[in-house]
Amino acid sequence: MIPGPTIIRKCPDCSGLIEQGTIVSGNTFLAIFWTDGKMDALMMPDQPRFVKCPHCQALVWINELEEVGRVEPIIGDQVYENAKSYDLPDIQDYLLEPRRRDYDRKKEQYLRVRAWWAGNDKRRYEGERTQALSGDEIENMQALYDMLDPSDDNDRLMMAEIKRELGQFEEAEIHLKKPFASEFSKTVSAIGQLVQRQDPFVAEIQFED
Numbered sequence: 001m002i003p004g005p006t007i008i009r010k011c012p013d014c015s016g017l018i019e020q021g022t023i024v025s026g027n028t029f030l031a032i033f034w035t036d037g038k039m040d041a042l043m044m045p046d047q048p049r050f051v052k053c054p055h056c057q058a059l060v061w062i063n064e065l066e067e068v069g070r071v072e073p074i075i076g077d078q079v080y081e082n083a084k085s086y087d088l089p090d091i092q093d094y095l096l097e098p099r100r101r102d103y104d105r106k107k108e109q110y111l112r113v114r115a116w117w118a119g120n121d122k123r124r125y126e127g128e129r130t131q132a133l134s135g136d137e138i139e140n141m142q143a144l145y146d147m148l149d150p151s152d153d154n155d156r157l158m159m160a161e162i163k164r165e166l167g168q169f170e171e172a173e174i175h176l177k178k179p180f181a182s183e184f185s186k187t188v189s190a191i192g193q194l195v196q197r198q199d200p201f202v203a204e205i206q207f208e209d
């Protein structure tokens with residue numbers, strides 16, 4: 001991975017400085033892919049757009065904040081002493097945000113996907129793989145489902161996965177039946193196998209290459 005400059009931005013609420021790491025190039029070598037679309041890749045770190053101010057906990061869209069400077073990776077981080085890396089919102093932050101403000105479809109979809117992933121993180125990382133969905137999670141997944149476009153392969157795959165995680169296996173199967181572009185084939189087959197086993201929980205996709 002080649003890191004890019006760290007962008008220093010200013011929180012509109014508290015004027016605290018927030019560091020935003022960037023990458024020039026990355027790769028998915030040894031990455032872990034999950035059935036809900038999340039990817040964990042050391043060489044391609046997540047670049048979240050909606051984050052929490054580390055100073056005052058305000059929720060902000062980081063790319064919309066005023067940029068006050070850039071620190072090249074080689075110089076290190078001594079230039080802006082009070083700058084801190086952002087915190088990540090939790091599931092409640094993502095869920096409440098679309099109720100607090102009117103968002104366009106793209107942003108609301110982003111928040112709902114992140115809420116979905118944040119809910120699944122306890123099944124992913126905390127050994128609670130078969131924990132049932134909470135009412136909030138179900139409501140969020142249904143709202144996300146309604147926003148998706150079945151004529152788009154990526155969206156349709158997400159719709160199948162949502163139906164599977166909701167335990168609606170027959171509906172998941174209907175979404176999986178129509179052919180997908182070849183780049184989706186491994187994910188389609190992983191989700192299809194879980195549907196066959198009537199397993200509704202998020203899972204790691206095993207690539208056998």
Ligand SMILES: [Zn+2]
Pocket residue numbers: 011012013014015016053054055056057058
């Ligand atoms: Zn702040």
